[in-house]
Amino acid sequence: MRRSPTTLAGFRRRLAAALGLALLASSIPAQAEDLILALSTREVAITSTYTGAEITVFGLIERDARTIARTGGYDIVAQVQGPTGEVTVQRKGKFGPIWLTDDRQKYAKIPLFFSILSSRPLTTVVDEAVREKLQLGLEFFLPKPDAQPGRRDADDFGFRNALLRLRRDERGLIEDPKSITMIRPNLFTARVVLPATAPTGLYLVNLTVLAEGLPLKTAQAGFVVRKVGFDAFVANAARTEAWGYGLFTVLMAVMMGWMANLVFRRD
Amino acid sequence: MQLYLPIAELPLNLFLLLGMGGAIGFISGLFGVGGGFLLTPLLIFVGVPAPVAVATSSVHIAASSVTGSLTYWRRRALDLKLGSVLVAGGLVGTVAGVLFFNQMRKLGHLDLVITLSYVTLLMSVGCLMFVESIGALVEQRKGKPAVLRHAGEHRWYERMPFPMRFHRSKMSTSVIPLIVLGAIIGFIGTVLGIGGGFLVVPALIYLFRVPTSVVVGTSLFQILITMIVATLLHAVISQAVDVLLAMTLVVGGVIGAQFGARTGQALKGEQFRLLLALLILIVGVRFAFDIIGAPQDLYSINATVLDR
Numbered sequence: 001m002r003r004s005p006t007t008l009a010g011f012r013r014r015l016a017a018a019l020g021l022a023l024l025a026s027s028i029p030a031q032a033e034d035l036i037l038a039l040s041t042r043e044v045a046i047t048s049t050y051t052g053a054e055i056t057v058f059g060l061i062e063r064d065a066r067t068i069a070r071t072g073g074y075d076i077v078a079q080v081q082g083p084t085g086e087v088t089v090q091r092k093g094k095f096g097p098i099w100l101t102d103d104r105q106k107y108a109k110i111p112l113f114f115s116i117l118s119s120r121p122l123t124t125v126v127d128e129a130v131r132e133k134l135q136l137g138l139e140f141f142l143p144k145p146d147a148q149p150g151r152r153d154a155d156d157f158g159f160r161n162a163l164l165r166l167r168r169d170e171r172g173l174i175e176d177p178k179s180i181t182m183i184r185p186n187l188f189t190a191r192v193v194l195p196a197t198a199p200t201g202l203y204l205v206n207l208t209v210l211a212e213g214l215p216l217k218t219a220q221a222g223f224v225v226r227k228v229g230f231d232a233f234v235a236n237a238a239r240t241e242a243w244g245y246g247l248f249t250v251l252m253a254v255m256m257g258w259m260a261n262l263v264f265r266r267d
Numbered sequence: 268m269q270l271y272l273p274i275a276e277l278p279l280n281l282f283l284l285l286g287m288g289g290a291i292g293f294i295s296g297l298f299g300v301g302g303g304f305l306l307t308p309l310l311i312f313v314g315v316p317a318p319v320a321v322a323t324s325s326v327h328i329a330a331s332s333v334t335g336s337l338t339y340w341r342r343r344a345l346d347l348k349l350g351s352v353l354v355a356g357g358l359v360g361t362v363a364g365v366l367f368f369n370q371m372r373k374l375g376h377l378d379l380v381i382t383l384s385y386v387t388l389l390m391s392v393g394c395l396m397f398v399e400s401i402g403a404l405v406e407q408r409k410g411k412p413a414v415l416r417h418a419g420e421h422r423w424y425e426r427m428p429f430p431m432r433f434h435r436s437k438m439s440t441s442v443i444p445l446i447v448l449g450a451i452i453g454f455i456g457t458v459l460g461i462g463g464g465f466l467v468v469p470a471l472i473y474l475f476r477v478p479t480s481v482v483v484g485t486s487l488f489q490i491l492i493t494m495i496v497a498t499l500l501h502a503v504i505s506q507a508v509d510v511l512l513a514m515t516l517v518v519g520g521v522i523g524a525q526f527g528a529r530t531g532q533a534l535k536g537e538q539f540r541l542l543l544a545l546l547i548l549i550v551g552v553r554f555a556f557d558i559i560g561a562p563q564d565l566y567s568i569n570a571t572v573l574d575r
Binding site: 248 | 269270271273274276277278314326327329330331332333334337338495498499500501502503506508510511513514517518521522524525558559560561562565566567568569570571572573574
């Protein structure tokens with residue numbers, strides 16, 4: 001019996017497709033990309049001339065011979081998370097003729113510096129589910145709306161939005177869609193900009209490689225921001241030697257006042 | 268040139284700070300007020316956290332009062348005895364004030380207390396002084412001499428127990444109202460980060476009818492002692508004194524205070540009172556506007572505390 005050529009061609013096509021699928025399925029765990037990071041510095045030193053800092057993260061997406069080709073290229077997103085603290089947001093209300101604080105909301109253990117870096121606008125890179133999975137947003141560090149018993153949803157919504165907006169204004173929350181540059185299809189740099197008001201402490205950079213909107217690999221790197229030299233000495237003295245620090249300050253003030261009087265004395 | 272401030276934890280322009288210190292120092296030397304009621308809001312405006320602004324202002328006030336009081340001392344326009352009585356009362360008020368300040372800081376009501384107290388005090392004192400000094404100037408135009416004190420006249424609070432004579436101030440009064448005045452001023456001064464001079468000066472002029480020239484010198488002396496104590500207490504309890512910020516402000520402040528003290532000596536009593544009234548009113552209106560005008564933003568970040 002002789003098979004029709006059309007049937008044979010069909011079989012071959014089906015075989016190729018089945019083989020292709022099998023290859024693809026087996027490749028996913030074995031062939032995922034690796035991500036290697038290096039930071040331009042591990043320590044940001046605050047001195048008297050400190051006006052903020054810029055740290056560059058260098059990244060290499062490593063592929064081996066078996067890694068499948070990504071037609072759309074790679075996307076990189078990163079979140080930089082600074083030390084945590086408590087932020088109190090207050091809202092004014094009108095009481096008769098005057099405006100006074102009528103409500104306040106405390107947010108504990110939220111990063112006091114948070115930035116989201118990407119190579120193009122975040123919404124074009126990830127969808128909501130992935131964004132939440134990667135925690136790309138300060139809102140994922142706030143308590144869930146239902147965690148506040150006795151407060152109306154509208155109030156809660158207002159406070160959360162205000163917090164995000166005010167933190168943006170204070171540069172404690174930065175979203176920069178132009179801070180990651182692809183140098184080669186698999187080599188990139190991420191620029192982390194720290195304003196001078198960013199708190200001292202440990203910072204964590206969480207960087208993810210994506211293709212077609214799906215995360216492939218995540219890597220972490222950290223750096224520390226701390227006062228050094230004179231500034232560290234002053235901050236330390238103010239805390240540990242409070243009396244001596246206070247006395248010294250007063251003595252300096254009195255001496256300077258007295259000296260000005262001597263300098264300007266005309267008679 | 269930016270200078271990073273280790274306690275305030277932000278960089279500020281060195282020349283801006285020197286200029287601010289100088290301008291406030293001039294006003295301080297001229298009027299015998301500490302100038303903190305201008306300096307504290309200015310510091311907050313340029314981004315210094317409120318507790319640091321309040322605590323650090325007290326250092327600047329101390330320094331400009333040293334230079335001012337020395338100038339008045341050499342011109343025999345400082346009543347040391349009167350100043351010491353006010354200081355005694357002031358110490359009591361200062362301790363109470365620092366304790367109160369720290370409680371308020373924990374509760375987060377500090378801004379409300381500050382704003383309300385500022386407005387009430389500045390507006391009422393400013394209005395009273397303005398009306399009086401305008402009246403005195405008009406009287407003077409008509410040729411009548413401006414007399415604040417009639418010989419032998421003693422008000423009820425001056426007749427209280429423990430009388431004392433103050434030669435340089437040309438008056439005698441009971442110690443009790445002076446101690447109470449000192450305590451109130453010490454308390455308010457510490458809570459608001461102001462020397463309280465804008466209360467001492469009018470109180471001594473109107474309530475005790477001390478000659479204007481002596482009032483300024485004596486007020487500066489009282490402010491000096493009060494602010495030294497306040498600085499120490501702030502340094503120990505709230506730990507919010509920024510020594511670098513303070514010294515930068517002080518360099519400008521002591522120079523400004525010298526020029527202020529010289530200018531002040533050339534002013535007549537009525538002119539002096541009118542100018543001080545206007546200054547107090549301007550500040551009061553500015554703060555009143557803060558709570559009466561609709562806020563640009565209903566929400567604000569009140570405090571940010573780093574986890575240690």
